[in-house]
Amino acid sequence: MNNKYVLEKYSPFNGIEDFYILNNEYIGEKYFLYSTPKVNYSLKIKSNGYVPKSGLIYSKIISNIVKDKKILDLGTGQLGIIAIHSLYCGAKSVKAVDIDKECIDWLNLLINENNLENIETIESNLYDKLSNEKFDIIFSNPPQMPMLSGSKHDSGGEDGRYFILRILKESIIHLNDNGELYILLFDFLGTNIQTNNEESLKNIGKKLGYSKIEIVLETPKIIKENSVTFQSLEHIKKIYPKYSFKEINGNLYFNIQILKFIK
Ligand SMILES: C[S@@+](CC[C@H](N)C(=O)[O-])C[C@H]1O[C@@H](n2cnc3c(N)ncnc32)[C@H](O)[C@@H]1O
Numbered sequence: 001m002n003n004k005y006v007l008e009k010y011s012p013f014n015g016i017e018d019f020y021i022l023n024n025e026y027i028g029e030k031y032f033l034y035s036t037p038k039v040n041y042s043l044k045i046k047s048n049g050y051v052p053k054s055g056l057i058y059s060k061i062i063s064n065i066v067k068d069k070k071i072l073d074l075g076t077g078q079l080g081i082i083a084i085h086s087l088y089c090g091a092k093s094v095k096a097v098d099i100d101k102e103c104i105d106w107l108n109l110l111i112n113e114n115n116l117e118n119i120e121t122i123e124s125n126l127y128d129k130l131s132n133e134k135f136d137i138i139f140s141n142p143p144q145m146p147m148l149s150g151s152k153h154d155s156g157g158e159d160g161r162y163f164i165l166r167i168l169k170e171s172i173i174h175l176n177d178n179g180e181l182y183i184l185l186f187d188f189l190g191t192n193i194q195t196n197n198e199e200s201l202k203n204i205g206k207k208l209g210y211s212k213i214e215i216v217l218e219t220p221k222i223i224k225e226n227s228v229t230f231q232s233l234e235h236i237k238k239i240y241p242k243y244s245f246k247e248i249n250g251n252l253y254f255n256i257q258i259l260k261f262i263k
Helices: 054-065 081-088 101-113 162-174 201-208 228-239
Strands: 006-009 019-024 029-035 040-044 070-074 093-098 119-123 135-140 175-186 212-222 246-248 251-262
Touching: 029 081, 040 081, 040 101, 054 081, 054 135, 054 175, 054 212, 054 251, 070 081, 070 162, 081 093, 081 119, 081 135, 093 101, 101 119, 135 162, 162 175, 162 201, 201 212, 201 251, 212 246
Parallel strands: 070 093, 070 135, 093 119, 135 175
Antiparallel strands: 006 019, 019 029, 029 040, 175 251, 212 251, 246 251
16 A cells, blocks of 8 residues: 555646656655657656746757757756756766755755756856856746845846846856857746837847747746735836736636846
8 A cells, every 4th residue: 555656647737748746645755757659758846846837848849959959047946847857868078057055955956866967056156166067958937026035046136137138138248159048938037029118029139139038839828816826916016017917717827937148
């Protein structure tokens, strides 16, 4: 009885079909699984640890773009899901950066347990410990909830753009020629069009010197009661007055996007 594992599909977004959670509640063990004919892996989840959600939409693009590339994952999280997925999909090398020592310690344990090679973890405040190193592709799913205070996994400062602007500014220095920055963004922050009196993130990217900027993926995110977004809703509406949350079946939603910024 105690060895009984329960396998459940884990698909927080439409079109995310290949992730599973393997759970044995008797012995308190939980694994995060990705399973397709070509690529499969399992990662042990820390007890009461973080289970990726929005970052999983990267799995829809990673396999088509990372082969033989040098990759950086900025804000990799406890399971390093974007970094590890890239590695299993054929990246040449991967660096996984996080400011949170707990994330880096757990990720190191997963790297050892799974005998992973060509992946390095770095505990760093964004690019601080990367000197002038350059990459072919940079991925990031940065904290971006507009909030005055909150967890370092969610809070992007008062307007949610604090880390995004730093990443846009600093990444261009760390990309090889024609290198690509992929950044996951909430559309209410003014990605493609202005949603407050500040410029759209796309325009800011152009001024910083990126040659081409495009939305490569977009998916709706329902705002669930008691979610961090739900709790920040009034604040978001105040900071981004030109944005209207849409409604479906009585639920408000916004769009999560992945934007590509080409150097
Ligand atoms: C939204 S989570 C994304 C985690 C994972 N990449 C995913 O997609 O599921 C943001 C991550 O960025 C990290 N982070 C926050 N501030 C950072 C900083 N200044 N430098 C590096 N990482 C940071 C947090 O610790 C957290 O792991």
